[in-house]
Amino acid sequence: MNRAIVLTFALAMSSLAPAQTFTNTLLPQPSHLTAETGSLSWNTSITVGVTHFHDQRLDDAITRTLERIEHKTGVPRQREIGNNSGATLVVDVDGAGEAIQSLDEDESYTLASTPTSVKIHAATVVGAMRGLTTLEQLIQTDGKGFFLPAVQIDDTPRFRWRGLMIDVGRHFEPVEVIKRNLDAMAEVKLNVFHWHLTEDQGFRIESKLYPKLAGSGSDGLYYTQEQAKEIVAYARARGIRVVPEFDMPGHTRSWLVGYPELSSDPGPYTLRREFGVEDVALDPTKESTYQFIDAFLGEMATIFPDPYLHLGGDETPGTQWKNNPRVVAFMKEHNFKDTEELQTYFSQRVLEIAKKHGKHMVGWDEILNPALPTDAVIHSWRGAKSLYDAAQRGYQGILSQPYYLDHMKTAEEYYLADPLPANNGLTSEQSQRVLGGEVCMWGEHVNELSIDSRIWPRTAAVAERLWSSANTRDVDDMYRRLGVESLRIEAVAGTAHLSREGAGLRELAGTEDIAALRTFASAIQPVTFGDRYKEQHTSYLTPLDQLVDAVRPDPPSRHQINVLVRELLKQPRANSEARTQLNNIFQSWTNAVPVVEAQMNRSPLLALARPRAEQLAKLAQAGQQTLGYLSGKKAPAGWKQSTLAEIEAARKPQELVRFVFLDSLEEMVKAVQ
């Protein structure tokens, strides 16, 4: 979609500079906000003070906020922050909060701004950080200067566990990728980084006790303990807990490369290059397995202070166990009727080990079994049902099933998925056990170049779902704020979710002249994980360098076209602005395609998506025809049916990308009389 065109539309709607009044672009929305009259000009006379408690963590957080506001406004910041209750900006904190941040950390804060001052109050430093983030988001412009609108905010999160999981096992992510994503998480008040550190394809954390884990099991791509500690500290400085995951007993082939004796099959093992469920698993019948796990987790506990420890437990087919007479005999001896019961035995044993190291165990929902003690936390990836079952049976739980980023759903879909929708059938006590949710970034199809655009800005929509009240559900308003937030995240966290698109397109086209290719890219997005896996037969060895890797899931054009079509269909025959805009968009596609096709002639990788360029040209034409027929021209017989068939054909997963506007186009075509 040609963004200059949409912009013209946006400007037409509000062509004057904004007045000095409050425009709410906060994301997530605070639980209570009252807009008041007036505003505080943000200029060089702003002074900053802390009162009562402060520590290095608070001071650093204030400095970060001031640096960001300085960068945004161009107003040099005050550098000395003293104990000054008379300052323009006062940060008033009661105490440090927990030495090791837990579920119970108080993250609430109040922010009160008037035309002369602003005060943030919080019980803890983490609460103050949440308020500082809100402060950054509140600063706005009237076109002449910057100001802070007068507001009263009293804010506290709805859920206590608001996480992002990153799988670094299937593809390693460098330290700076993790750090910038932590910064982005803090920007939207997420508080748990779930670090999926081990997989069949790679064991990504150094163990000094068992050096062959990462040494033989990672292709040399792993975090040193020093780096892991650095990340834990970086997260803590931003009010984020780090919950490491060591997935077991399945997903462990990387462990077995160096330590085949952990399995019931002697091996030898090599690193897995394929994706999907693997047959190998740790041997749950040997005491030496538990001794190994005990020592290893003890070592990891020195790096990861969080009270929770994720031990995976998913996708263990038990094939190796069934094939080993010794294991079968063990099962018989213990009266286990199937390998699930053997896995529950394993879960019970590792839960005990976790407890010994002072940790609560979290596991994927396969571990849920009548024999499992209720101090395990159930992480639901197979459906909300398991979460509610668990809650009814006394387990705490976390929801991830609707939040898989590699399903390539829209921000809207993620946004509307509530961990505790109305009529969920849970009692109030049971509901309390639903701790929150986690967005999951699985690693099969992402590398350091593409990961940011898969995570952001869509994860911000989930962050609001988990922080804000259940009735904050206006999708158009969410997209309005998400557009602002997306820019803000790139600016403050240094993520590359917007700029990588251009970089990727330049690489594919071999030129800086990518205006037409950008237009093409704005109309498509990646296919789902499953479709790519099927179509491309991906493995760890697959280069991630195609158009699918450059384009963004749910690009802004999708919702923009959706809104324009909705406007159009209110008065399909009127000569509306929406009609003009849609026509311009279709025309921009028509214009772009020949340029893109010429570039495809020179780029084998880009050329793989050629059928999509051809389809886009036809769909653009269909769109313009539809506009004509909607305005009163008579559509020829069979036109509607054949056009709907064309749209249906264009829905098929193909060339790893799919169109983002088909629902809107279909709606238009169906509206033709």
Next chain:
Amino acid sequence: MNRAIVLTFALAMSSLAPAQTFTNTLLPQPSHLTAETGSLSWNTSITVGVTHFHDQRLDDAITRTLERIEHKTGVPRQREIGNNSGATLVVDVDGAGEAIQSLDEDESYTLASTPTSVKIHAATVVGAMRGLTTLEQLIQTDGKGFFLPAVQIDDTPRFRWRGLMIDVGRHFEPVEVIKRNLDAMAEVKLNVFHWHLTEDQGFRIESKLYPKLAGSGSDGLYYTQEQAKEIVAYARARGIRVVPEFDMPGHTRSWLVGYPELSSDPGPYTLRREFGVEDVALDPTKESTYQFIDAFLGEMATIFPDPYLHLGGDETPGTQWKNNPRVVAFMKEHNFKDTEELQTYFSQRVLEIAKKHGKHMVGWDEILNPALPTDAVIHSWRGAKSLYDAAQRGYQGILSQPYYLDHMKTAEEYYLADPLPANNGLTSEQSQRVLGGEVCMWGEHVNELSIDSRIWPRTAAVAERLWSSANTRDVDDMYRRLGVESLRIEAVAGTAHLSREGAGLRELAGTEDIAALRTFASAIQPVTFGDRYKEQHTSYLTPLDQLVDAVRPDPPSRHQINVLVRELLKQPRANSEARTQLNNIFQSWTNAVPVVEAQMNRSPLLALARPRAEQLAKLAQAGQQTLGYLSGKKAPAGWKQSTLAEIEAARKPQELVRFVFLDSLEEMVKAVQ
């Protein structure tokens, strides 16, 4: 400039996919190249072997090259590299090369490719790395697949010292910025990273002997010794020497914050926030000064193994010395007639200290003085004359005067500045003393966001000047290859010199809709260091967040317009493609300005450049008028004069940015009859 328009032009000139023949996009050009017939298809059957010597450094370099080719082509690479002389790609190296890379390291290599194989031979691992970089650059496409053209290359550098200096004193640059710039340097075969580590504004390296140097003198922004060692290793892995600079006796205020006793004035001192020459200096009369320097350099020698050590010596006004009776008495006692002689005494003393630690001393050209021993190396920043004087008097030297990036000159100007032009007046022996040159990236006006676009791609033009033969001077051809190389550097090194422009414009505009702003940005570039300093009164405290920080020096549009005007003026009345293109460009400016001005209404920082938008609209109009008058229409009386006056007025430094097309436009206007 509207890039889609230029692209259309380029495609019109070569609309078919390229044939499988050699297109020379190598940068720098090799000293000897013969294109042969045929090509080697780059597909999954490519095998890789090393013969004779190999070590970890070579293996890693081969892996990096294969990863990059894999990413570019989408062809999965072979992962096992054995001793296999029958492989498709054979890397044949005689030995490791120097344990500590010096000026004398052999960087030459040969690369011979045929339709069935390619062989790189080098005496050293560093030579092999240069050949591997050439291999990466040689892989090209015919639109259907990728291939390596058959060539014979026998390559060796013209100069032995080919450097990039980065000043991290005035603005700190994080480790990852340094690393990606080292990757980019290696891509164009630069071999010296000159690390300007200390300045009045900041002391950026940890000293364990003198912890207050960085501790009190850096705002907390410095490299730990661990990080510095990591960078030295990273550079060595890419065949790059690291020459650290500890500038003395001037430019040392950051030293004095923690150690005021090093000065002849007791202080106390704070970190300097202003830029420009500072009065303070180390006290050259006290033995304790030399003891401190001796111990400090001894410590630094454990981190920096390079045989050269840069000790600055520039811009020491001697004010403090003249004001201190004790220093004046010392000068009298030693018969020093002025502070320059006192500085020479200092230089002699520190040269002795450097020598004691096994180092050759490099200094800026102020140190050149009859009393200075000829084992000092003269780094010329005030003009080539000092370099030739030095060479005639027996000193080795390095040229930087024409290569200051903050002068914001065009790639063309840097490219044509030869360290040893014809008729330089030096004998062959004296010429040998000119070791090479260094591009200088001074830090006043750059931060981690803008530094890449200041360095790249312009530095690549100097890299060719220093590597390739003196008669490789075709500017159009350089720009053709530089356009390819610029994309390549961003892709392989991860620099952000292209993508930061878009990110910066999005931040300024507060929207993703920046197509018009990109058009505006393509017509402007930053003013020179001096003009910005004067206009904005910059200091360390100045936020670097304006339009000037987002736009690029010498954007591609400048040379493109230049070429189009040259074409046009060959046949000013003909209805040529160049005329159409120029008209489209002027029209794209006219179209862009209102959109940009509307965005300025909403962005105070962007609005600072409003006068430039207004001027651009007028100049676009003038351009279109000029096209009309060139085609035969009669210009009204006074039009030419007033238009030239308008162009002249637009040249004035204003709003920190200037237009890139004024010379071309002026040429057109002057051609009007």
